[in-house]
Amino acid sequence: MNDQPSLKQFLDELSSYADQDAAQGAASAARAGVPPIGQVLEIAGSGSRVVMDADKLNELQSHSDQSMSMSGQVGSQVKVKVGSSWLVANVRTLRAGDEHGTVIANVDFLGEGSQRSDGSLASFRRGVTRYPIPGAAILPVTTEDMRAIFAADDSPHVEIGTVYPTDDIRGTLYVDPMLSKHFAILGSTGTGKSTSVALILHRISQLSPEGHIVMIDPHGEYSAAFKSCGELFNVDNLQLPYWLLNFEEHCEVLLTTDGAERQRDADILAKCLLAARTKSTQSAQFGKVTVDSPIPYLLTDLNQILVAEMGKLDRAGDTTPYQRLKNKLDELRADPRYAFMFSGMLVSDSMASFVAKLFRLPSHGRPISIVDVSGVPSEVTSVVVSVLARMVFDYAIWSRTEAQRPLLLVCEEAHRYVPKDENSGGQAVRKILERIAKEGRKYGVSLGLITQRPSDLAEGVLSQCGTIISMRLNNDRDQACVRAAMPEGARGFLDAIPALRNRECIVCGEGVAIPIRVRFDDLEPEKRPASSDPSFANSWRETGDEEGIIQRTIKRWRGHGK
Numbered sequence: 001m002n003d004q005p006s007l008k009q010f011l012d013e014l015s016s017y018a019d020q021d022a023a024q025g026a027a028s029a030a031r032a033g034v035p036p037i038g039q040v041l042e043i044a045g046s047g048s049r050v051v052m053d054a055d056k057l058n059e060l061q062s063h064s065d066q067s068m069s070m071s072g073q074v075g076s077q078v079k080v081k082v083g084s085s086w087l088v089a090n091v092r093t094l095r096a097g098d099e100h101g102t103v104i105a106n107v108d109f110l111g112e113g114s115q116r117s118d119g120s121l122a123s124f125r126r127g128v129t130r131y132p133i134p135g136a137a138i139l140p141v142t143t144e145d146m147r148a149i150f151a152a153d154d155s156p157h158v159e160i161g162t163v164y165p166t167d168d169i170r171g172t173l174y175v176d177p178m179l180s181k182h183f184a185i186l187g188s189t190g191t192g193k194s195t196s197v198a199l200i201l202h203r204i205s206q207l208s209p210e211g212h213i214v215m216i217d218p219h220g221e222y223s224a225a226f227k228s229c230g231e232l233f234n235v236d237n238l239q240l241p242y243w244l245l246n247f248e249e250h251c252e253v254l255l256t257t258d259g260a261e262r263q264r265d266a267d268i269l270a271k272c273l274l275a276a277r278t279k280s281t282q283s284a285q286f287g288k289v290t291v292d293s294p295i296p297y298l299l300t301d302l303n304q305i306l307v308a309e310m311g312k313l314d315r316a317g318d319t320t321p322y323q324r325l326k327n328k329l330d331e332l333r334a335d336p337r338y339a340f341m342f343s344g345m346l347v348s349d350s351m352a353s354f355v356a357k358l359f360r361l362p363s364h365g366r367p368i369s370i371v372d373v374s375g376v377p378s379e380v381t382s383v384v385v386s387v388l389a390r391m392v393f394d395y396a397i398w399s400r401t402e403a404q405r406p407l408l409l410v411c412e413e414a415h416r417y418v419p420k421d422e423n424s425g426g427q428a429v430r431k432i433l434e435r436i437a438k439e440g441r442k443y444g445v446s447l448g449l450i451t452q453r454p455s456d457l458a459e460g461v462l463s464q465c466g467t468i469i470s471m472r473l474n475n476d477r478d479q480a481c482v483r484a485a486m487p488e489g490a491r492g493f494l495d496a497i498p499a500l501r502n503r504e505c506i507v508c509g510e511g512v513a514i515p516i517r518v519r520f521d522d523l524e525p526e527k528r529p530a531s532s533d534p535s536f537a538n539s540w541r542e543t544g545d546e547e548g549i550i551q552r553t554i555k556r557w558r559g560h561g562k
Helices: 007-016 021-031 054-060 143-150 175-180 193-207 247-254 259-279 299-311 316-334 351-358 378-398 427-443 476-485 488-494 546-560
Strands: 038-044 047-053 077-082 085-096 102-115 121-126 137-140 157-163 170-174 183-186 213-217 230-233 368-372 407-411 445-451 467-470 504-509 516-520
Touching: 007 047, 038 102, 047 054, 054 102, 077 102, 077 143, 085 121, 085 143, 102 143, 121 143, 143 170, 157 193, 170 175, 183 193, 183 476, 193 213, 193 407, 193 516, 213 378, 247 259, 247 316, 247 378, 247 427, 259 299, 259 316, 299 316, 351 368, 351 378, 378 407, 378 427, 378 445, 427 445, 467 476, 476 488, 488 504
Parallel strands: 183 445, 183 467, 213 368, 213 407, 230 368, 407 445
Antiparallel strands: 038 047, 038 137, 047 102, 077 085, 077 137, 085 102, 102 121, 157 170, 157 516, 467 504, 504 516
16 A cells, blocks of 8 residues: 555545546535545455545544444445445454554445436345445445435335434334244343344334234243234243154154164054044044044043053063053043144044134234143153144145235244254154245245354254344354354444344344344333343342242142143
8 A cells, every 4th residue: 555645645636537437426515515535445346445535534523414424434335436326335353554544444245226317325235246346435424324225115114123223214124024034033031032033023013014924932922912903922821732743743642762772663543643634533524644644532441452452462561552552541531731623532523723823813803822831741742842843734735726915934942943953853843844944935924034153053943043132142152153143244334233232123124225233112011021030129129928928839830730
C-alpha cells in the first residue's frame, strides 16, 4: 500500500473526480449526503478485503442515522457502486491497517440493488452478478438502504421482530422457502428459545389458520401457549393405538435382549405378529398384509399365537424367548402408564379419526397439534415420537394422488431423537427423522428441529435445514457446528452468536432474503410457553401449606404410576 496514494488522498480526490468510474459511487452518495469511508482493496469471490478510514468511522459513530452510526463494525453492512447497481457486503472481521489511521476489513457480499434518483438503494435481491474493481469507493449503508434491503415482497411471510440495529425495520421470514426446505431453531438454555419458537408458530398459524402442524413437546411447555389456537394431546387423550407401530417399533417396545438372542426374539415376534395381523377380521379387505401394515389386531390374539407356537416345541429350553415376549406383553397390558397405547381388549379401526384429529384435517381454525409426551414412560418416549413422525411421513407418501395438504412436524429437544451417537437407543425415531430431513420436501413434509445442543445432533441433519435461526450459543462445539451448517455469506453474523442478547437471533438461509440479526417481538403473556425459570430468591421467601403441597404432590405422583 505504501507506493499507492494514501486512503485520505483517495477519499479527498473522489469529490474532485466524480466523473471517473472509481468515483461513481461517491458521486451518487454525495447526492444522498453519504460520505465515502474507504475503498475496495482485494476481490476474492464471495469474500473480499476493503480498507477504511478510522477517523471517518469514528465520526459516523455519532451520526443521527442509526444504521450509519454502526458502519464499519463487525456485523454491519457497507455498499459499493458497480455500474448502475449498489453491491451490499457484510463486515466479517476488522484489523488495524498498514497505513496509520486505516482499518482493514474482510467483507462478504450479500446481494445487489438498483439505484434511485437520490442515490439510495432500491429493489434489493440476493446474489451478485458483477463484482467491483479494487479502488472502488466503499460507503456506509443508511437506514433507507436498510429498508430497501429488508423490504418484504408479496410472497407469504411472517414478521418476527426488528432488524438490528434499527428500531422500526421489520425482520420477516418467508414461509414457503422456510418450510419447504426445513428449518432449525438453536439456542442455549435461558436465551428465550421456547418463547421465540411459540412466537414463530403463532405467526405461521395466524397466516395459515387452516394449516397442519404437529409439535412434539417433551416437557409440556407449549400447551399453555397454544390452548386458544391448537389441540392439546397428552397421555390422557392421545389414545395412540399399539397396532399402528411397525415391526421395528414393536421390537423396541417388546424386546429386552441383545445380540444373537435379540435377533432370535425378533424372528419369533415377526412370525407371531404377522399371524396376529393376518387373523384380524379387517385384514382380508386390505390385500397383502405385512408385519408393518397398520392393521388392527388383538393383543389376546398375539398372546394366544405365542402360546400356541410355544406348545409346538419339543424341548422346554426352547420356550424361553416365547416366554420372554409373553411376559413383556403381559407387563405392558397390566401397567397403567401404558394405558394410552395398550388400552382395553376391544380394538376398533380408529386410524382415520386419529389421523384427522392429529394432523388437523380439517383444522377448524386450530392448525396446530401439541403432543405433550412428558407423561409418557421414558422407556417408550422415543417409540411414541417415532410413530407420530412416521405417520406424518407415511400419510404424505400415500396421499400424493390427493389434494395436497402439506404437514409441518416440529420436534423440540431434537438432539434426543437424532443423536450423534449411532449406537444409542431409539433407532426407529432416528431413522424416520433422518429420512424426513432428506426426503420430506418431495412429499410435502416440513421438519422443524429445535435444540440447545446442535453439536449432539446427527451429522448431516442440521445441514439439511435450509433456514437456521440461531440464538445465543455458549458452547464452542455448538458454535462450530452452526458455523459449518451456515452458508458462506453469513460468516460475519456468526461471530455475534456468543454476544447475542436474550430473545435475539441470527437468521440465515432460504427463509430470509439475506442473513439478518433480529430482536424478537414481545409475545402476549397468554401465548407464552410455561418455560420461565423459577425465582429462587422470591420463592424461598414464601411459606405456608407445605403439608398440603406434599400430600397433593404425592397423590399425583402415585396416581400417575411414575
